[in-house]
Amino acid sequence: MIKGKKFLLFVMCLFTPILILPLLYTMGVPSFADVLTALFGEGSILATVFSLLLLLLIVFGVGKIMKRNA
Template identity: 55%
Template sequence: MERKKRNLILTFVISFASVIFGLPLLYTLGVPSGDVVLTALFGKGNIWALVFSVMLILLVTFGVGKVIKSST
């Protein structure tokens, strides 16, 4: 049980660090932010941008959960 807990904490720390260091790097390289992309795809104030964002968040959440469940 201890090894599983340590692996989950390590995964969280690595993921957090990659976001903290990765997002500024992407911004420096000129990659547009999420709201700019959604506005370009769907237009300003479109409800489908919100639906698309929620679906994307759910997809990532369930995908990560499935990977964690399969590794334990």
């Protein structure tokens, strides 16, 4: 990947949450924490396990895609 393209991707990844999350909040979309509390209840260990599994799935998926494109 070209160095300039990597930098552009990095900048886009930084600014996307800054621009998108307030828009979603304004539209009334609940946050991930609200969804986890509604699904599993307050202080549930299952919510933590679910979050970690989801995070691992995303990280390995992105890593697999990057290896395929490299």
